[in-house]
Amino acid sequence: MYGWIWQRLPGSIYARAAAMSGLAIVVAAALWFFVFPWAASHLPIDGSAFTG
Amino acid sequence: MLTAGVITLLFVCYLVWGSGMRAASAQRAFASELNSEWAHAALPGGPGGSKTSLAASQPALPERFDAVTGQPFAFIQIPAFGKSWRFALIEGTALAQLNVSPGHVPGTQWPGQLGNFAVAGHRVTSGNPFWSLPSLRPGDLVDIQTELNDYTYRVIGKHVVSPADLGVLDPVPGDPGKQPTQRLITLITCDPAWTGTHRVIVTGVLVSAEERLCTAGYGSGCPGASTPGQPR
Numbered sequence A: 001m002y003g004w005i006w007q008r009l010p011g012s013i014y015a016r017a018a019a020m021s022g023l024a025i026v027v028a029a030a031l032w033f034f035v036f037p038w039a040a041s042h043l044p045i046d047g048s049a050f051t052g
Numbered sequence B: 001m002l003t004a005g006v007i008t009l010l011f012v013c014y015l016v017w018g019s020g021m022r023a024a025s026a027q028r029a030f031a032s033e034l035n036s037e038w039a040h041a042a043l044p045g046g047p048g049g050s051k052t053s054l055a056a057s058q059p060a061l062p063e064r065f066d067a068v069t070g071q072p073f074a075f076i077q078i079p080a081f082g083k084s085w086r087f088a089l090i091e092g093t094a095l096a097q098l099n100v101s102p103g104h105v106p107g108t109q110w111p112g113q114l115g116n117f118a119v120a121g122h123r124v125t126s127g128n129p130f131w132s133l134p135s136l137r138p139g140d141l142v143d144i145q146t147e148l149n150d151y152t153y154r155v156i157g158k159h160v161v162s163p164a165d166l167g168v169l170d171p172v173p174g175d176p177g178k179q180p181t182q183r184l185i186t187l188i189t190c191d192p193a194w195t196g197t198h199r200v201i202v203t204g205v206l207v208s209a210e211e212r213l214c215t216a217g218y219g220s221g222c223p224g225a226s227t228p229g230q231p232r
Helices: A004-010 A014-042 B001-042
Strands: B072-076 B086-091 B115-120 B141-145 B151-161 B183-191 B200-212
Touching: A004 A014, A014 B001, B001 B086, B001 B183, B141 B183, B151 B183
Parallel strands: B115 B183
Antiparallel strands: B072 B086, B072 B141, B141 B151, B151 B200, B183 B200
16 A cells, blocks of 8 residues: 555655655544544443433 | 554554543633633622631532533542642533533532532543542542532442442432432442443542632632641
């Protein structure tokens, strides 16, 4: 997967490395701020206590 | 495979710190909301505003609670957890509330009232507010500061129940319909940590209720702040 992306990135090795890091940061941020909060609310950890 | 591992690791980091950061900023917002509300009420003419005496204890003032879901109404301090352990209490215990603060179980009594004041909080995530709850022992104190009063409860017992055991929320726990004669607090969190299979219940009984001697900026330098009238 990474090789596939790497081959399709233009520019020098440095530009490619920078683009890869940029992508990684964007993906990590998306996970941290959107995916993880959603996933955490679906975990069976500390379910809503006695709201029944 | 490696990617999945990294993402899982990142997710665990999120659960431990990320959700805590969100809860911590919510706690700061609640604290400043309470402090400004309470400071406003303490202006001359307001309750407590004309008080000049620094006597050790004043009887509690009658108090009405009308916090709506998600709104803060008190602070909780547990000296056994350390001086810096303090959380706002908000109304409601749905996940939306528990994810930012320990909450008052709707329908149970309010601080100082006859019956059962029930508070639930996360054991892990969201700042881990009740991480140490199972370590409380009989005799430990739980302080609740509201706008007007300072309520001190003393822990009398601890037990583990199933999440379906709603009897612990009754005015007389486990005895629905019975007329309460005690003023109890019930602190609730998950057990074992990281699971939702059981609940730890810590019960306390009111040992003192006093008017708060200073309303704004509760904490260091506030007379009577760290010495509730009752000895341990």
